[in-house]
Amino acid sequence: MMDFIYQAQSPRVVFGRGALQHLEREIDALGARRALVLSTPPQATAAHALAERLGERAAGVFSKAVMHVPIESAQAAREVARQCQADCAIALGGGSTIGLGKALALTSGLPIVAIPTTYAGSEMTPIYGITEAGLKKTGRDPRVLPRTVLYDPLLSSTLPVGLSVCSGLNAIAHAAEGLYASDSNPILDLMAEDGVRALVQALPVLHQQPQQAEARAQALYGAWLCGSVLGQVSMALHHKLCHTLGGSFNLPHAETHSVVLPHALAFNLGHAPVAAQRLARAMGIGSPANVPGALWDLARDLGAPTSLRELGLSAEDVDTASALAMTQQYPNPRPLTHRAVRHLLQQAHEGIRPSAA
Numbered sequence: 001m002m003d004f005i006y007q008a009q010s011p012r013v014v015f016g017r018g019a020l021q022h023l024e025r026e027i028d029a030l031g032a033r034r035a036l037v038l039s040t041p042p043q044a045t046a047a048h049a050l051a052e053r054l055g056e057r058a059a060g061v062f063s064k065a066v067m068h069v070p071i072e073s074a075q076a077a078r079e080v081a082r083q084c085q086a087d088c089a090i091a092l093g094g095g096s097t098i099g100l101g102k103a104l105a106l107t108s109g110l111p112i113v114a115i116p117t118t119y120a121g122s123e124m125t126p127i128y129g130i131t132e133a134g135l136k137k138t139g140r141d142p143r144v145l146p147r148t149v150l151y152d153p154l155l156s157s158t159l160p161v162g163l164s165v166c167s168g169l170n171a172i173a174h175a176a177e178g179l180y181a182s183d184s185n186p187i188l189d190l191m192a193e194d195g196v197r198a199l200v201q202a203l204p205v206l207h208q209q210p211q212q213a214e215a216r217a218q219a220l221y222g223a224w225l226c227g228s229v230l231g232q233v234s235m236a237l238h239h240k241l242c243h244t245l246g247g248s249f250n251l252p253h254a255e256t257h258s259v260v261l262p263h264a265l266a267f268n269l270g271h272a273p274v275a276a277q278r279l280a281r282a283m284g285i286g287s288p289a290n291v292p293g294a295l296w297d298l299a300r301d302l303g304a305p306t307s308l309r310e311l312g313l314s315a316e317d318v319d320t321a322s323a324l325a326m327t328q329q330y331p332n333p334r335p336l337t338h339r340a341v342r343h344l345l346q347q348a349h350e351g352i353r354p355s356a357a
C-alpha cells in the first residue's frame with residue numbers, strides 16, 4: 001500500500017568529467033569571496049594546488065582532516081576559518097574531509113562546497129559525526145548539508161582500487177538499508193535501485209581497469225544516488241553496527257561496511273521481501289534469497305576484506321561491540337536480540353560466507 005511523505009532535499013549538483021573547472025563560478029554563485037580549502041594530509045598537495053588556482057578567492061588551506069572528525073581537529077579548523085576570515089569552505093576529499101566541513105558549518109553556518117573524491121556519500125546528507133573522548137556522536141542538521149556538490153569522475157580516478165571497491169560497497173549499503181527503511185518513499189527507492197545497479201556494474205570494471213573513465217563516472221553517479229538515499233531516510237542495523245565498530249574500535253569506515261553488509265542483509269532481508277527483490281534486480285541475480293551471498297562473493301572477488309578479524313577487531317571485542325550495538329533503539333525490519341547480533345558479528349569476525357536470507 002502507498003503511504004509516504006516525500007520532501008525533496010538536495011544540494012545543487014554539478015556532475016561531469018572536468019566539473020572541477022566550474023568551481024569559481026559556483027563559489028561566486030554562493031556570493032562567497034574567501035574560501036578555506038579542506039583536505040586530509042594525503043590530499044594536501046591537491047588542496048594547495050586548488051587554493052593556488054583560486055588565487056584571491058582562497059582564504060587558506062587546512063589539510064588536517066581525520067577520519068571520524070575528532071573534536072580537536074574540528075576546533076582547529078574552526079579557529080583557522082575564523083583567523084583567515086573565510087566566508088565559505090571547500091571540502092576536497094572523501095567522507096573525512098566533508099565531515100570536517102560539516103563540523104565547521106555546524107557552528108559557523110559557513111556554506112560548504114563539497115568535491116567528493118570517494119563514494120562514501122556524505123556530501124548529500126545533513127548528517128554530521130564528531131568524535132569526543134572515544135565516542136562518536138552523530139546528528140542531523142540542515143546547516144551542515146553542503147550547498148553545492150561538484151562531482152568530477154577525474155578526481156576519483158586516483159583513489160586506490162582497494163578503497164574504490166570498499167567505498168563503492170559503502171555506498172551500496174546506504175541504498176540497501178534505504179530500501180527497507182521505515183520512512184522510505186518511491187522516489188528514493190528508484191534512486192536506491194539505480195544506485196546499486198550502477199555500482200555493481202562499475203566496480204568489477206574498476207577492479208580490472210582503475211582508470212576506466214566510463215566506469216569511474218558510473219560509480220560516482222551511483223554514489224550520488226546512494227548518498228541521496230542515506231541523507232533522506234533512516235538507516236538501521238547495518239549502519240548502527242558500522243557506527244559502533246568505527247567510532248568505538250576505530251575500524252576503517254569503508255572496509256567495515258564491506259565486511260558487515262552481507263551479514264546484516266542476511267539477517268534482515270527475509271523480513272524485507274520487496275527490498276530483497278529490488279536488490280536482486282539491481283544486481284542482476286535471479287533469487288532475492290541469494291543477495292547476501294552474492295554481495296559477499298562480489299567483495300571477495302574484487303579483493304575487499306571479508307572478515308572483521310583482518311580489520312583488527314579482536315575476538316573479545318565481538319562481545320563488547322554486540323553489547324554496545326544493543327544499547328541503541330531504532331526501527332529495523334527484523335526484531336533484534338543480543339544473541340542474534342552477537343552471532344551476526346561473530347560470523348562477520350570470522351569471515352564466513354552468509355547463507356541465503
Ligand SMILES: NC(=O)C1=CN([C@@H]2O[C@H](COP(=O)(O)OP(=O)(O)OC[C@H]3O[C@@H](n4cnc5c(N)ncnc54)[C@H](O)[C@@H]3O)[C@@H](O)[C@H]2O)C=CC1
Pocket residue numbers: 040041042043066067068069093094095096097099117118119120121122123125126127128129155156157158159160163167230246253254
Ligand atoms: N555524514 C555522512 O553522511 C557520512 C559520513 N561518512 C564518514 O566519512 C568517513 C569515511 O570517509 P571515506 O570517504 O570512506 O574515507 P576518507 O575520506 O577517510 O578517505 C580515505 C583515504 O583516502 C584518501 N583519498 C580520498 N580520495 C582520494 C582520491 N581520489 N585519491 C587518492 N586518495 C584519496 C583520503 O585522503 C584518505 O586518506 C567516516 O568518518 C564516515 O563516518 C561517510 C559516509 C556518510
Ligand SMILES: O=C(O)/C=C\C(=O)CC(=O)O
Pocket residue numbers: 068099127128129130138170239242243
Ligand atoms: O558517522 C558519520 O559520520 C555519519 C554517517 C555515516 O558515517 C554513514 C555511514 O555509516 O556510512
